[in-house]
Amino acid sequence: KQKSADDNATVQFQKGVLLLQNGLLAEAKTHFELAFKDDPELAGILMNSADDSAEKGMHNEAIFIYQLVLELQPDNHPARQKLAATHINRGIQYGEKGALEKAVEEFGYSLSLEPSGEIAQKAQHNLVAAYTRLGTLFSEINRQQEAVANFFIALQISPSDVTRRNLAIALVSLQDRKSTRLN
Numbered sequence: 001k002q003k004s005a006d007d008n009a010t011v012q013f014q015k016g017v018l019l020l021q022n023g024l025l026a027e028a029k030t031h032f033e034l035a036f037k038d039d040p041e042l043a044g045i046l047m048n049s050a051d052d053s054a055e056k057g058m059h060n061e062a063i064f065i066y067q068l069v070l071e072l073q074p075d076n077h078p079a080r081q082k083l084a085a086t087h088i089n090r091g092i093q094y095g096e097k098g099a100l101e102k103a104v105e106e107f108g109y110s111l112s113l114e115p116s117g118e119i120a121q122k123a124q125h126n127l128v129a130a131y132t133r134l135g136t137l138f139s140e141i142n143r144q145q146e147a148v149a150n151f152f153i154a155l156q157i158s159p160s161d162v163t164r165r166n167l168a169i170a171l172v173s174l175q176d177r178k179s180t181r182l183n
Helices: 005-021 025-038 042-055 059-072 077-096 100-112 117-140 144-157 161-182
Strands: none
Touching (some): 005 042, 025 059, 077 117, 100 117
């Protein structure tokens, strides 16, 4: 009996899932590509598994699946938004562990995906917070130039009064340090 296009899409999708679960990524991608051509909505089912992983804090797995969907469907706006949000959440995890440089990378990558609305604001807010925290840490260990650089980046991203104040304090500290060395 001849299978319809939808039946073929389902079979290809199931093969893709099985291959993905077994770590055969290139082969899985091929089957997902065939499945999505016949039934583009199957990408939503795959994204549901990424959503589950993201909710469980398994950000690497979620990111991989969202990226896979975006490779096969570059115009998939929900996948792009969810990928950006997952990078933010992974950045927050890094920040909580004190890995601020990694957090900055995650927030920056999230913004590079050009998310919209609340996700973009959250990425920007967290990026400013990470640069501000880095600036504060550098200031605490008397590395004023690095503190100024981080506060300046935060100011460029979000020119708020608080950010201006942080930069001004760091600049004054840097100037005091320079004048102390001259004396």
